[in-house]
Amino acid sequence: MEQLFCYEKLSAFTKNIFIKIGCSEQDATTAATALLSADLRGIDSHGVARLTGYVRLWEAHRANTKPNIKIIHETPSTAVVDGDGGLGLVVAPYAMQVAIEKAKNVGTGWVSVQHSNHFGIAGYHAMKALEHDMIGIAMTNASALVAPTFSIERLLGTNPICVAVPAGVEPAFVADLATTTAANGKLEILQRKNLHAPEGWIQDKEGNVSTNPHELKSGGALLPLGGDREHGSHKGYALGAIVDIFSAVLSGANYGPWVPPFPAYVPMPENMPGKGIGHFFGAMRIDAFRPADDFKKHMDQWIQRFRSAKTVEGQEQVLIPGDPEREFEAERMQRGIPLFKSVAEDLKYLGDRFGVEL
């Protein structure tokens, strides 16, 4: 059912497709690197499987492959970036770099982005801060699939938050999480395997508990982290709301139920209050707080203490956020990236169409 592709080959292919739809060489490289970081890190739902989706957005004139990305407002520690309808995979690296430059100057940098598109995985962008001895933060809103606590309407996206923190001898701490019980990608896996979802992941269109992974197609919704009120879903809802506000109300992008959908065949919402989708990035220079070496020594101690905690029976180790993704990355860089047959066929079709070899 799966076929292995080496990273370099998949990367060159992806870059060439982006060039074919009008990206500059540099933007195409940036976009391909950001997109494939998802495949490397095991978040298959957000990687090259979406390449066709990005192409369709371009065809529908919903993504601008020659954007004039610019800062439209700034202070020493903040900026608002207008993505000019560009691919989030290109807009986000620009904005994160602005945050990093501001952090170099005044300790921290915070950038809210309007008029962008889907940016791949939050982790890729947040981790850009690590090489500068900075903490990186990335979040984005997305089209509404999630029902707030007590709601039967879908008003929030899966709105992920990533926080990446450098360590010393230990690998970095990288927490990258959708603010829902389970990300939409996990439902897609259950759909493929014809399995039920656990209770607490989804509700049907009336707000009843459902275990049908196809429920979203008939008006159901993903649930905020926590699942139901008794288990703290109001907290997951609040976290998703914070991501929405920081990404879109601060920047002038669309929010709540007005965020543009990723599938190009889904009609745009009516009466949209902003431009495109929104992101939010932060960079905090470690030595704006304490010497980076001190900090890293303590991060190592933090990580080692948690990793060596006594485990429940049947589990080998307490994981540090970022552990599973790092293991995927090491393995896939060496052995290749496995793609479902349907995804590989989709890419070959795309390659044939644009005259790009896979």
Place this chain on the structure above:
Amino acid sequence: MEQLFCYEKLSAFTKNIFIKIGCSEQDATTAATALLSADLRGIDSHGVARLTGYVRLWEAHRANTKPNIKIIHETPSTAVVDGDGGLGLVVAPYAMQVAIEKAKNVGTGWVSVQHSNHFGIAGYHAMKALEHDMIGIAMTNASALVAPTFSIERLLGTNPICVAVPAGVEPAFVADLATTTAANGKLEILQRKNLHAPEGWIQDKEGNVSTNPHELKSGGALLPLGGDREHGSHKGYALGAIVDIFSAVLSGANYGPWVPPFPAYVPMPENMPGKGIGHFFGAMRIDAFRPADDFKKHMDQWIQRFRSAKTVEGQEQVLIPGDPEREFEAERMQRGIPLFKSVAEDLKYLGDRFGVEL
């Protein structure tokens, strides 16, 4: 079982107790206001019920009521504050004010705090930003009661996060949440009422599901938001970890299992890597991103859209984070603050001891 006390009376009493243990008039006012904001907002576990606990910390020489609070490192947008062992109720307002001043100057301010004590509710501190048309952020670590996913050891506190966002005609959005399924205060309520806890809140000392609200006394633990791995507890764990790192690893406070306990009779952890407990505060000036009036108009639209969402049967309205606490505050300011008989007796005993009338 409960007795009503008017806010002014309880506030004067609390302030006078703080003066009796050595606080300056000004610090005592600050501490009483911060502490009682919990009672007003309905978070009874963090309010005046803890006054005796603070006094005991002072008696055990674990809280300094004449602290020399100061900035020990700073950049234009950041600072580290040394609380000098002071009451968190006094240290936190100082640090939040530093964040606000920095935001006035360079758009945002971010302050990590070492050598502090418990600061009451995060919401009180974050909401200080609202009157300046800023977004306020507050978090703190706390002594370890929470087991990370797969762990049977308690390594994190309930580590709350608050984000307060100003709106226009609508009341502010104030999300104030422990990063656990349920805060410890909720267990205390179940204990008093002799009720079981829902599954997903706690585990026993072997890591098995438990519904016994007394489980923490026999080595059990609170669970991170999500409850178990299948329902995203690794996300709650990651959020609690982020709070711990921002509050303590950035500042030089204690983290993980080394955070000092609130009850003065519990021995201090061995080999503590830092000083006291840690907090983290942020302030972001709205007009460092876009004109405050534009932002507020869109926040109003955000709030109105969510509040008017179609609800599941049996629920009247989708709530906005902060709604329940605001209703409590309005009611209790007018009608009085209800205290359990045991809490009222405890306060009277404290008053008798220090010659302060309740």
